[in-house]
Amino acid sequence: MADESEPKGRPCPFCGASMMHRHCKYVCPQHGVVYDCADTFY
Numbered sequence: 001m002a003d004e005s006e007p008k009g010r011p012c013p014f015c016g017a018s019m020m021h022r023h024c025k026y027v028c029p030q031h032g033v034v035y036d037c038a039d040t041f042y
């Protein structure tokens, strides 16, 4: 579960689905916006 160096398509932390990168948000097809650029994960 240490895949933080993915170049694209981060998996959703909840369901593992590939998330879309929209604007500055990561959107899971099942959970909606999971990460926002305002988050401190960068």
Ligand SMILES: [Zn+2]
Binding pocket: 012, 013, 014, 015, 016, 017, 028, 029, 030, 031
């Ligand atoms: Zn999800």
